[in-house]
Amino acid sequence: MAGLLAINATEPDVPGLAALALLLELDLTPKPGLVDRANNGSHQDMDHALLLTSITAITPWLTVFANIGFEHAHHPAAEQLRLLRPAGIACEQAMFTATSGVNTHKGGIFSLGLLCFAAGRLQGQGRRVSADALCRQVSEICRGLVARELVNRKTCCTAGEQQFRDYGLTGARGEVESGFATVRNRVLPFWHLEQGERQLQHALLRLMASNPDSNLVSRGGEAGLRYVQRYAAMLLATGWDNAALHQMDQALMARRLSPGGSADLLAVAWVLAALA
Ligand SMILES: CC(C)(COP(=O)(O)OP(=O)(O)OC[C@H]1O[C@@H](n2cnc3c(N)ncnc32)[C@H](O[C@H]2O[C@H](COP(=O)(O)OP(=O)(O)OP(=O)(O)O)[C@@H](O)[C@H]2O)[C@@H]1O)[C@@H](O)C(=O)NCCC(=O)NCCS
Numbered sequence: 361m362a363g364l365l366a367i368n369a370t371e372p373d374v375p376g377l378a379a380l381a382l383l384l385e386l387d388l389t390p391k392p393g394l395v396d397r398a399n400n401g402s403h404q405d406m407d408h409a410l411l412l413t414s415i416t417a418i419t420p421w422l423t424v425f426a427n428i429g430f431e432h433a434h435h436p437a438a439e440q441l442r443l444l445r446p447a448g449i450a451c452e453q454a455m456f457t458a459t460s461g462v463n464t465h466k467g468g469i470f471s472l473g474l475l476c477f478a479a480g481r482l483q484g485q486g487r488r489v490s491a492d493a494l495c496r497q498v499s500e501i502c503r504g505l506v507a508r509e510l511v512n513r514k515t516c517c518t519a520g521e522q523q524f525r526d527y528g529l530t531g532a533r534g535e536v537e538s539g540f541a542t543v544r545n546r547v548l549p550f551w552h553l554e555q556g557e558r559q560l561q562h563a564l565l566r567l568m569a570s571n572p573d574s575n576l577v578s579r580g581g582e583a584g585l586r587y588v589q590r591y592a593a594m595l596l597a598t599g600w601d602n603a604a605l606h607q608m609d610q611a612l613m614a615r616r617l618s619p620g621g622s623a624d625l626l627a628v629a630w631v632l633a634a635l636a
């Protein structure tokens with residue numbers, strides 16, 4: 361399967377960009393509530409080494425997702441998620457095996473996996489792989505996902521499913537069905553206002569200020585989500601530096617709040633910014 365994706369030097373290597381984005385997100389420091397080079401954030405069950413192990417396990421699958429998209433490029437978009445899901449679940453299993461059962465990147469696999477799949481699909485259709493084209497493709501592939509998987513659901517076991525029922529929040533599913541609208545509208549237009557680590561920290565603050573992160577809700581309820589959104593918005597309004605981010609890190613750790621969904625979308629934002 362690995363040889364399927366024609367090595368087209370003019371087309372970007374989205375799986376490679378996605379793997380790099382996961383590493384850059386992990387190493388960004390300080391990163392309020394999240395695992396970074398300095399501490400484990402609000403997590404008892406994961407650290408820098410475990411997340412690195414998780415990224416190593418996930419990385420080969422990113423190319424698999426792109427190859428599946430390439431192989432089925434001429435099948436209707438509505439059929440694609442069904443084709444992709446088994447590989448996505450297999451990748452989740454590889455992550456859980458590598459982490460001894462800790463959920464490190466379930467959301468990251470979902471969002472970045474769809475981006476890689478969409479890149480392969482565009483390449484198979486002979487179309488240019490741009491940030492806009494990728495987001496439109498992901499939205500097309502995921503059309504109806506929220507209605508199919510969250511509305512009128514009888515059983516509900518995951519955080520995302522619970523929160524749709526309790527608060528109407530659509531989580532990762534809503535974000536991909538919108539074609540990463542939070543990233544496109546709240547982050548990318550401001551990407552070049554900062555450089556280096558500040559560019560990623562600025563993007564993360566913008567995500568935390570607006571992303572309805574299901575991890576924050578599952579850990580701290582709607583009050584927890586609002587607390588982080590308001591705190592991030594205040595820093596964006598008044599200005600921030602590493603000392604302010606370190607203080608926010610301490611505040612989130614004291615409340616056991618972790619914006620894991622925003623960490624995933626930060627990696628998505630970096631990939632899309634690299635292609636814009
Ligand atoms: C489609 C699914 C992936 C949906 O799963 P679920 O029903 O659980 O839905 P969500 O809760 O909405 O999202 C799951 C993860 O996505 C991240 N996330 C949360 N909010 C958003 C958002 N608004 N936009 C985008 N992404 C979002 C988040 O993942 C990150 O956090 C996790 C680590 O944090 P932690 O708090 O430690 O999480 P837990 O361990 O669960 O809590 P504790 O026990 O520690 O307290 C980590 O996953 C990060 O990535 C959400 O957790 C799924 O149902 C599915 O179908 N999967 C199959 C795969 C597939 O279909 N793939 C296709 C493409 S390859």
Ligand SMILES: Nc1ncnc2[nH]cnc12
Binds near residue numbers: 393396465468623
């Ligand atoms: N750096 C990080 N810390 C905690 N959870 C995460 N999920 C994705 N990246 C993460």
